[in-house]
Amino acid sequence: MSRGRSAGTDLALRNVTKRYGAVSALTDVSLAVEAGELLTILGPSGSGKTTLLKVVAGFELPEAGIVMLGGSDVTERPPAARNIGMVFQNYALFPHMTVRENVAFPLEMRRVPRRLIEEKVARALALVELTGYEARLPTQLSGGQQQRVALARAIVFDPILLLLDEPFGALDRKLREQMQLEVRRLQRQLGLTTLFITHDQEEALVLSDRIAVMSHGRIEQIGAPDEIYERPANGFVADFVGESNVIAGRAAARKDGLVEIELEDGARICVAGDRIPDAGAEVRVLVRPERLELASDGAAINRVAGTVVETVYLGTSYKYRLRVPGGREWLVRRPVRAGEAPLAPGDSVAVGFAPGDAHLIAG
C-alpha cells in the first residue's frame, strides 16, 4: 500500500470553467496538489467546491480547462478510468454487500487475483482498525465504522488521489475529531495525495497542508492554514475563516514600517503591513478577537473605549461583544483564568491591539 512515487504534482487543474446554464459554477480555476499533500477546498455552500470535486472525479465535464492526474490529461476520461479513491458525504457504501465485499469491489473491478484481494482487503481493514467486521452489512455498523469502511474501500487499490467529500459532516463532535486525526495519520503514513472538500473552517485548519478558499466559483486564496488565518488575502477569506473584527478606514501616513489609518470617526490606528498602501486609499484592518487586549492587559497602542454588550462563557475562554464608537461591535476573546472575574454586560473597558497583531486587507 505504500507508494514509491517521486515527488511532483499529482493533481493539477488549469483554467477550469464549468457552467450550469447561465450560472457559472467554476470560473478559471487553477490549482495543483503536490504528491503526498493534503489540500483542502474550503468554501460555503454554493461556492463551487462540489462542482470542483465532480470535475476532478469525472462526474462532470468542464467547458474549458484541463484536469491533470498523475501527469496525464484526464479531462475527458470517465470516472472508472481515473484511479481516484473517493469517500462520499454519506459514505455510499453498497448496502447489499458486506464490509469485505465493499472493500474488495474496486480490486475485483481491476481484476486483481483473488489471493491478492484477500490480502489487500485484510490489510486495508487493519489500517482502519476494522478487522473482524468483514461479514457485517453496512446497516449493522455505526456511523464512524461506516466511514472507516468507506475509507478502506477508497485506499485499498492504491489510488493516485484520495477525494474526501465532507466525510465528517454526519458524525458527532467527539467522533469527528477522532476521525479527523485518524484520517490525517493514515494520509501521512501512506503518503496519500488528498483533496479534501469541506465547509467547516475549523476542520480545514486542523487537517490541511494547504487550504484553497473558494467563493462564487473562484479560488480566493491558497495557502498554509496559518497563512490563511493570519494573513487573509481579502475580506471574504477573513470573514469566512475564523471570527474577525474588520475596521474600515483610510491610509493616512506611513512611518517606521507602520501604516497610520484614519477611521471614519477621526480616530487613528497604527498597523504593521508588508504592503504599504497609498495615502488616502481605502483599507480594511483585520484583528482577530483573541488578538485584542483589554486595557488592563498592559501596553496597547491602538486603544478604543467600549462597553460590554454580551458575555459568553466558552469553557476555555470568554467571548465578549463590545460596542465601540461609530456604532460598531467588536468581538474579544480572553482566556479563562483563576481569580479573574469576567466582565459583565454594561462594564466599560478599553481595548486595543499591537500593530503587529492586525492585518491589512486590500480594498
Add this chain to the structure above:
Amino acid sequence: MTEAVATLPLAAGDRVRRRHARSVLGALALSTPALVLLLVFFALPLLRLFWLSVDAGTFLPYEKALTERLYLTVFWETFKIAAAVTVLTLLLGYPVAYFLATTTRLWQFVGFAFVMLPFWTSILVRTYAWMVLLGRNGVVNRTLLDLGLITEPLPLLHNFTGVLIGMVHVLLPYMIFPIYNAMRKVDADLVRAAEGLGAPGYAVFRRIYLPLTMEGVLAGTTLVFILSLGFFITPALLGGGRVAMIAVIIEQQVREFLNWGFAGALSVVLLASTLVVYGLVHRLLRPRFAEGVR
C-alpha cells in the same frame, strides 16, 4: 418525593402500554369497513365455492382436476403462459422503469402518460382493439403485406402469440411501477461510487443497480405472474377458445355445464398454487434483500 420517583417507572410503563393498545385499536377501527367488505364479498364467496367443491361428500372433483390429462395440460399451459408473460413484461418493463426513474420531469410526465393511459382504458376495450389489430385482415397483417415483408398473413390472433401480446400489454404497468419505485430509492451516489471505484457500465448494473432494484423486480414479477395465472378476459377473447387457460376452463364449467363443484375444485387448486408461488418467492428471495436495503 422519593415515593413518587419510585412509582414513576411502573406508571410510565403502564402509560406506554395503554397508549400502544389505543393506537392498535384505533387502526383496527379505521380498517373495519374494508375488512368487512373483504369478508362479505371475497372471503365468504370463496368459502362457499370451496364448500360447493366438497358438497357431494367426496373429493372426486379434486381427483378429476389433478389426474385427468386434459386439466393437467391446462394447468401446465396456464403456468407456461404466466411465465412467458412475466419474462416479457420484465424485459420490456425494466428499461421503461429505468427511463422513468432517471429522466427529466417533462419526459417523466410524458412517459407516465403512456404507461397509464392504457391502464385507465377498460380491459375489454383494449382487448377488442387488439383483435382489430392482430386479425388475419387486421392492421398489422395488412401493413406488413402492403410493405411486402410477408406474403401470407401471420397467425397473430386466436393462438398463444395473441394471448401473449394482449396479456403483456395489460400487465406491463404492474411490472413497471414496483420496479420504478425501487429505482427511485437507489441513491445516485452508489452508482457514482461504483464508477469511481473503477466499475465499467455493465458491472455497475450487474453488481450494484440490479441487486438494489431486485426488490422491485421481485414485487413486479410476483404480481404479474399471479395476475396472469387467473387471467380471463384477454385469453378468452384473444385465444378464441384455442388457448385454454385455467380461468377460461373454470368459466366454461360454470356457464356451460353448471358444474359448480368441479369449477370450485379448479378454483381452489388455482388459489393453492398461487399461494405456493407467493410463499416460495418470499421464502427464497426476500430475507437477504430485506436486510441489506435501507
